[in-house]
Every structure is written in structure tokens, then in C-alpha cells.
Amino acid sequence: MRITDIKTLVVNAHLRNWIFVKVETDQGLYGWGEATLEWKTRAVVGAINDLKPLLIGEDARDITRLSEIMTKHSFWQLGVIGKTAISGIDIALWDIRGKALGEPVWRLLGGKTHDKIKLYTHLGLGESTAVYDSLETNRVIEQALEVIETGYRALKVVFIPYINYTASLREVKHVENMMGRLREAVGNDIDIMVDFHGRPGSASAAVQFIKALEPAHPLFVEEVIQPGDPMAMRDIRNKILCPLATGERLTSAAEFEKYFMLRAIDVAQPDLCHCGGFTEAMRIGAMAAVAGIGIAPHNPLGPIAGVAALHYDIATPNFIIQERMEVVPWFHDVIDGHPDLRNGYWLLPEEPGLGIEINEDVAAQHPYKQEPTNVIQAATISDGTIVHW
Incomplete structure (x- = not known):
């Protein structure tokens, strides 16, 4: 069961843009994952696209191996953007595995x-x-x-x-x-x-x-x-x-x-x-x-x-x-x-x-928007010092 493509679907939900990840295989099975990261949407989508060439042609059932490939073949130590990209793909792979075996992921x-x-x-x-x-x-x-x-x-x-x-x-x-x-x-x-x-x-x-x-x-x-x-x-x-x-x-x-x-x-x-x-x-x-x-x-x-x-x-x-x-x-x-x-x-x-399916028609009604920054810009105390949100 070989991976043929990895796609992203960005859905704006006000404070966050949800990043849904779809992993497709040559047997028609596909899985959904999520890789949402506030105020880093475009970076995570880019990281997923960077990871994709490492996985195309690999067997989708070898999940631990694929996790190792994404982590170790990235060469540079991965921060939260890279790890979020890996997370969305990993979740989708487990969704595929469960569908292939006819069992819930749990x-x-x-x-x-x-x-x-x-x-x-x-x-x-x-x-x-x-x-x-x-x-x-x-x-x-x-x-x-x-x-x-x-x-x-x-x-x-x-x-x-x-x-x-x-x-x-x-x-x-x-x-x-x-x-x-x-x-x-x-x-x-x-x-x-x-x-x-x-x-x-x-x-x-x-x-x-x-x-x-x-x-x-x-x-x-x-x-x-x-x-x-x-x-x-x-x-x-x-x-x-x-x-x-x-x-x-x-x-x-x-x-x-x-x-x-x-x-x-x-x-x-x-x-x-x-x-x-x-x-x-x-x-x-x-x-x-x-x-x-x-x-x-x-x-x-x-x-x-x-x-x-x-x-x-x-x-x-x-x-x-x-x-x-x-x-x-x-x-x-x-x-x-x-x-x-x-x-x-x-x-x-x-x-x-996972037992779910994305309604892509509904998702398409909420395309990417820049996340609001006012909620985090409020993190300033009376003397003007920037503090943690």
C-alpha cells in the first residue's frame, strides 16, 4: 500500500486556521490527520510539502518507519513547525491503517x-x-x-x-x-x-x-x-x-x-x-x-x-x-x-x-484567513512591557 500523495486543506476557524492533512495511497484508501498551529499556518503547510518527497512511494502501513524517516532524514533538529507537520501525517497514517484492518485506531x-x-x-x-x-x-x-x-x-x-x-x-x-x-x-x-x-x-x-x-x-x-x-x-x-x-x-x-x-x-x-x-x-x-x-x-x-x-x-x-x-x-x-x-x-x-470524513464542501466555505493578533497583543502590562500571552 504505497503513498501516492499528501495534501493539505486549510479551514479558517477565526482564532486558528485548521490544517487538515490527507494521505492518499495506490489502493484507494486515504487517511485524515490534523496539523493545526496558531499563527504558523503557512509555515506548517510548507513543512508538510517539504516532507512529502520523503514519503511518496513508501508503504503507508510502516508507520514507525515513516516517523523515523520524517524525523531523521530532515537532518536539522525539528521545532514545533516540523513536529506539527509530522503529527498531521502520522495521524492520517493511523487512520489508513485502521481502515485497512477494519478496526478503530484505539x-x-x-x-x-x-x-x-x-x-x-x-x-x-x-x-x-x-x-x-x-x-x-x-x-x-x-x-x-x-x-x-x-x-x-x-x-x-x-x-x-x-x-x-x-x-x-x-x-x-x-x-x-x-x-x-x-x-x-x-x-x-x-x-x-x-x-x-x-x-x-x-x-x-x-x-x-x-x-x-x-x-x-x-x-x-x-x-x-x-x-x-x-x-x-x-x-x-x-x-x-x-x-x-x-x-x-x-x-x-x-x-x-x-x-x-x-x-x-x-x-x-x-x-x-x-x-x-x-x-x-x-x-x-x-x-x-x-x-x-x-x-x-x-x-x-x-x-x-x-x-x-x-x-x-x-x-x-x-x-x-x-x-x-x-x-x-x-x-x-x-x-x-x-x-x-x-x-x-x-x-x-x-x-x-478514526471513523470520520471531512465534508470538503463545508470546509471550502471557510478558506484561509490571517489569524487575528489582537488577542495576543493584549499581553502588555501598564508600563508597556511585553509579557507572555
């Missing part, structure tokens, strides 16, 4: 380890303004209750202010009050996660905010500092009482290994569209399990990314909870075969491969 990854998959979403179900402009307490509570009314039993908030290396008492108290009122409003049966988005510029500032959140018992706090400093993460973990998560911007098992070796986190958050697809994500999950660390995959992306995460979650014993966002009103129209969602859980799909 069975090929080792089979069922859960009967259903717990989900969480963001305020506004993921609409960008609701997610990233959530610093007003009453509005946050109102939107959280709206999420719960849709059936979710878990939600994530992003209400850490834009700061630099220190946090003022006013900022810390505002976060403490907001979290306390949110917990009171939703009750103790709802899981709350707090995404710091890497905004604190120092470990000490991150700890101040985490301590303010702890009385409300978050399920975990996420990306409390910028990625790449596992020693600082270990120091933070040793000073706090609630679970600590990171990983959405780590792109390989090698990068995760440093955190696992130090036991610097409690929850790993690989993104299948950035870390190398199923092939690398399975390694990351296994390494985390050995270190006693749970898995809660990152996914604010398109519908293929969500379905891929579902298959991964089913086969991952140390899975905890799955992120999901419906960022545009036509989210359900662009693919056929959405997973069955009931009471905040995904049920297990039984269709071969």
Missing part, C-alpha cells in the same frame, strides 16, 4: 482501557473572547454555569492576569476571590482547572497565585510558567498542594522525559497535533505511567484533533480528562462522524480508522 493502539472518556471545555465552549478575556468575576461565573447547563461536569478557566516577574497583592487577591466565588457557584461536584498560559515570568509569582487557588481545590493548575525549565517546575511542585500540569508546548518524548525524571509534574498534557501524532504520544503516555504521572491531552484545535485525542485516551491507562472546544458554530458541519457525547463523556467509537 484498538490498534492496544485496545480499551476505559469505558468512556471524561471531557472538559472552556468558557463559551471555547469561543476565543470568552476564553482569553475572562478577568471579570460575574461574567466568569455566568459563563461557567452556562457550560454546566450543556452537560459538562468539568471546565477550565484562564483568569491569571498578564504579569511579569512579580505579582501585586491586588492581583493575587482578585484571583483568590474569583476562584472562591466560582467554586461556590458551581459546587463541589464540578471539576475546575486553571490555565496560567505561562503568564508568570517567575516561579515565585506562579506559587503566589497557586496558593491563592488551593482552597478551592482545582483539579490541576496548568502551564504555570513558560515551558523549558523542568527544575523550576519541580521547585514549584514541592511548594504547592494541588496537582501541577504542563506539556502542550513540549514536542517530543525527549522533552517530556526531563519533567518525568524529576517528578516535576503530576499531569502531562501532550498535544497529538504537535508532539508527533499517535506514534510519539504513545511513548509519552507510557513514560508518564512509569513515573506515576497522569495524562490529560491538550486540544483547543479542530475536530480531527479531538477525534484523534479520543482514540489515544481510550488506549491510555493513565488518562485523566480530555480538553475539547467548539470554537465556531459550524464545528459539527465540517466533519461527519463526530463522537457520541453524553453527559460530559465521549462514548467509544467502533468505526474503522
Whole structure:
């Protein structure tokens, strides 16, 4: 079963352009993957086109071999753009393999380890303004209750202010009050996660905010500092009482290994569209399990990314909870075969491969547009200093 072509389909979904990847074979089978990367759309599409000549004529069933080719024959060390390109192709290859064997991808990854998959979403179900402009307490509570009314039993908030290396008492108290009122409003049966988005510029500032959140018992706090400093993460973990998560911007098992070796986190958050697809994500999950660390995959992306995460979650014993966002009103129209969602859980799909098909007519109605930059340009503090979004 030889690869004959690799194509991309870009679909604009406001804050992100979804990059769908289609791998075609000489037997008529094809697979779909996703390689979405914010504000890097054209670069990722170019990287996929650069990888394509390495794979044309190769057997689509030899997925590990093809992952090795893409990684090692690129010569240069691959950053997030290259790894995202590889991820989209890898996911599509597993889709092909499942279709060829008549089995869902999760069975090929080792089979069922859960009967259903717990989900969480963001305020506004993921609409960008609701997610990233959530610093007003009453509005946050109102939107959280709206999420719960849709059936979710878990939600994530992003209400850490834009700061630099220190946090003022006013900022810390505002976060403490907001979290306390949110917990009171939703009750103790709802899981709350707090995404710091890497905004604190120092470990000490991150700890101040985490301590303010702890009385409300978050399920975990996420990306409390910028990625790449596992020693600082270990120091933070040793000073706090609630679970600590990171990983959405780590792109390989090698990068995760440093955190696992130090036991610097409690929850790993690989993104299948950035870390190398199923092939690398399975390694990351296994390494985390050995270190006693749970898995809660990152996914604010398109519908293929969500379905891929579902298959991964089913086969991952140390899975905890799955992120999901419906960022545009036509989210359900662009693919056929959405997973069955009931009471905040995904049920297990039984269709071969990923079990989805792209509606290319709907996709064509939303062509590429430049992603908006205003949401990240807001990351500036009062004295004009540029800080992390």
C-alpha cells in the first residue's frame, strides 16, 4: 500500500486556521490527520510539502518507519513547525491503517482501557473572547454555569492576569476571590482547572497565585510558567498542594522525559497535533505511567484533533480528562462522524480508522484567513512591557 500523495486543506476557524492533512495511497484508501498551529499556518503547510518527497512511494502501513524517516532524514533538529507537520501525517497514517484492518485506531493502539472518556471545555465552549478575556468575576461565573447547563461536569478557566516577574497583592487577591466565588457557584461536584498560559515570568509569582487557588481545590493548575525549565517546575511542585500540569508546548518524548525524571509534574498534557501524532504520544503516555504521572491531552484545535485525542485516551491507562472546544458554530458541519457525547463523556467509537470524513464542501466555505493578533497583543502590562500571552 504505497503513498501516492499528501495534501493539505486549510479551514479558517477565526482564532486558528485548521490544517487538515490527507494521505492518499495506490489502493484507494486515504487517511485524515490534523496539523493545526496558531499563527504558523503557512509555515506548517510548507513543512508538510517539504516532507512529502520523503514519503511518496513508501508503504503507508510502516508507520514507525515513516516517523523515523520524517524525523531523521530532515537532518536539522525539528521545532514545533516540523513536529506539527509530522503529527498531521502520522495521524492520517493511523487512520489508513485502521481502515485497512477494519478496526478503530484505539484498538490498534492496544485496545480499551476505559469505558468512556471524561471531557472538559472552556468558557463559551471555547469561543476565543470568552476564553482569553475572562478577568471579570460575574461574567466568569455566568459563563461557567452556562457550560454546566450543556452537560459538562468539568471546565477550565484562564483568569491569571498578564504579569511579569512579580505579582501585586491586588492581583493575587482578585484571583483568590474569583476562584472562591466560582467554586461556590458551581459546587463541589464540578471539576475546575486553571490555565496560567505561562503568564508568570517567575516561579515565585506562579506559587503566589497557586496558593491563592488551593482552597478551592482545582483539579490541576496548568502551564504555570513558560515551558523549558523542568527544575523550576519541580521547585514549584514541592511548594504547592494541588496537582501541577504542563506539556502542550513540549514536542517530543525527549522533552517530556526531563519533567518525568524529576517528578516535576503530576499531569502531562501532550498535544497529538504537535508532539508527533499517535506514534510519539504513545511513548509519552507510557513514560508518564512509569513515573506515576497522569495524562490529560491538550486540544483547543479542530475536530480531527479531538477525534484523534479520543482514540489515544481510550488506549491510555493513565488518562485523566480530555480538553475539547467548539470554537465556531459550524464545528459539527465540517466533519461527519463526530463522537457520541453524553453527559460530559465521549462514548467509544467502533468505526474503522478514526471513523470520520471531512465534508470538503463545508470546509471550502471557510478558506484561509490571517489569524487575528489582537488577542495576543493584549499581553502588555501598564508600563508597556511585553509579557507572555
